[in-house]
Amino acid sequence: MADIAPSLLAADFSRLRDEVVALDMAGIQVLHLDSMDGMFVPNITFGPPVIKAIRRHTSMLFDVHLMIADPVRYLDDYVDAGAGILTVHYEACERPGDVLRLIRARGVRAGLSIKPETPVAAVEDLLGETDLVLVMSVNPGFGGQGFIPSALEKLEKLSKLKTKHGYEYTVEADGGINSSNIRQVADAGAELIVTGSAFFKTDDYIERTKFFRSLLNG
Template sequence: MIKLSPSILSADFSRLGEQVKEIEKHGADWVHIDVMDGMFVPNISFGVPVIKSIRNLTTLVFDVHLMIEDPARYVKDFVDAGADMITVHYEADRHIDRTIKYIKSLGVKAGVALNPGTPVSMIENLIPDLDMVLIMSVNPGFGGQKYIEYSVDKISQVKELKDKYNKELYIQVDGGIDATNVSKVVKCGANSIVAGSAVFKNNEIEKNISNIKSGF
């Protein structure tokens, strides 16, 4: 079962609660929440108060993607705010194994994200403890970027590790995904799709979700 996780970074923030309800109504599976600190990535988004404010509006899984330095400092705050899954960047954490174990000790799922330039081999030893690997198919920090074509190779490599370890694992892809290329990443093994601009563009959420899911 492939999961669609619309990124609310591309939502209309003046109608955020309404749009979260709308994506649930029209077939989204998760809510992708991009948290940026202006240090690990050159942008600042939102934090715990925003997540708390929308948690009681939906039953969807909150898929929280921490694009922040030293993420372990804030993991418990995001769990308390309602996160169901927390993904941290391999590049942002000097003690990634410890952070993964800490996330799971709090009763939520743990993921590790890889920037485009980071090879999949760097996380092979972590696979048995992970619930998700997130392949960034753009350089993180901003929505609306163009998809990086070599991402399919990395998705395939994670799929090989998933099979090698006989592991239930979400392989998520995030960046530049829309109805024109989603089938390509699904074919390579992606089973969790993040889409921001492609879901919320032109305020045609129902149509956009339908178009993306037609590529699953």
């Protein structure tokens, strides 16, 4: 059964604690956190100090997406801040398999993300070592972009490879997903779907959560 992971990038940064508590009260299980360094992507968001500050206010699983140029350097900081999943970009790692093993050795789940231009074939040899594969359906760095349809083929391929080889990774999709295409994304194979501006357009997160889950599972 597919589920949503709201992206804190689209929340009100002036009241992050209240936003996190409201999401928790709405029954959200996974919170997606985009950490950007201004190098791997052109934008800058937040890092371990902010994640640590909001960690104390919720029991949600923190799905931390590292859009940073040197992820290994900061792994311990993100783990200590409370990450439950650490996802690194294939394109940011010289030896992605080693990075995935380092993350797992720290007791958290290891995820691998691919940009829109990166084919699934590039990461096939790594699928047995990852707990999550994140397909970017926009170019990483900014919220509010349009969905790139070629992501659907990647989701389908990852789902088939998972079944064929008995892999246990979660297939995740992120970028440009809203009420008009979320079911299509789930049908393609996404099990965890990041929702950004489409989710946060209302203050009633309880109803918004029910609405998106009804689209996925209704």
